[in-house]
Amino acid sequence: MDLSTLFSLMGKVALITGASKGIGFAIAEVFAAAGAKVVISSRKQESLDEMANLLKSKGYEVTGIACNVGKMEDLQTLVSKTIETYGTIDVLVNNAASNPVFGPVHDTSLEAYDKIMDVNVKAPFHLMKLCFPYLRxxxxxxxxxIASIGGLSPETGLGIYSVSKAALISLTKVFAKEWGDHKIRVNAICPGLIKTKFSEALWSNDKIMAHMMKALPIKRVGESEEIGAAALYLASPASSYTTGAVLTADGGFTI
Known part of the structure; x- marks a missing residue:
């Protein structure tokens, strides 16, 4: 058995949102190392160019295309520019997420609620539809x-964010069921506490960390590259019989 082929993305085109840093960038680097042509996207073109050049210096094929996923018209532009550049889309990673609040759910404003749901649920829904003609x-x-363990059980201080990720998990299963006939697999990853800028409010909080360490079988914070490895499995032929799956990568927190 040739394992290099089993986990290869050679000749494939991958589009990743929220990919200028953190988990999204780690996924981009893993995919590029596996042979994919990768489009990384986030809001600022300058940051994307910097990170794309970093990966290009390693010999990878990477293009940065700016997009605010909260704006539906930007998503159409993102897909159109990806097709102009590479001609197709084989893998889509919905990683971009928003959580402008941390605290009691009753303190969450309607504006924050709308932003969280627009970025975390509506954008993946619309982007999947836009990519459908190419994926099939x-x-x-x-x-x-990219969901969250908060989508499986609400996290303290992250009420509506947890609701949005629960919705994203459900959306994953709906698309998986409907797109099976089109030979498109749709899966979700639920990271636990990963050391990124996005989750700094958690891992920089001593009280939260003390609680987490008591509950974690693997007593450490996860790394972005570990989510990248999980994503490679789901993107590659290695997972050819896997769809509608919800893969936790949380150090055992949800056991």
Missing amino acids: ESSNGSVIN
């Missing part, structure tokens, strides 16, 4: 939605 033409069409 792929020999290994794959969508990976």
Whole structure:
């Protein structure tokens, strides 16, 4: 058995949102190392160019395309520019997320609620639909939605964010069921506490960390590259019989 082929993305085109740093960037680097042509997206073109050049210096094929996923018209532009550049889309990773609040759910404003739901649920829904014509033409069409363990059990201080991730998990299963006939696999990854800028409010809080360490079988914070490895499995032929799955990568927190 040739394991290099089993986990290869050679010749595939992958589009990743929220990919200028953290988990999204780690996924981009892993995919590029596996042979994919990668489009990284986030709001600021300057940051994307910097990170794309970093990966290009390693010999990878990477293009940065700016997009605010909270704006539906930007998503259409993102897909159009990806097609102009590479001609197709084989793998879509919905990683971009928003959580402008941390605290009691009753303190969450309607404006914050709308932003969280627009970015974390509506954007993946619309982007998946926009990518559908290209994914169904792929020999290994794959969508990976980056959810959260908060979507399985609400996290303290992250009420509406947890609601949005629960919705994203459900959305993953709906698309997986409907797109099976089109040979498109749709799966979700639920990271636990990963050391990124996005989750700094958690891992920089001594009280939260003390609680987490008591509950974690693997007593450490996760790394972005570990989510990248999980995403590679779901993007590659290695997971050809896997769809509608919800893969936790949380150090055992949800056991």
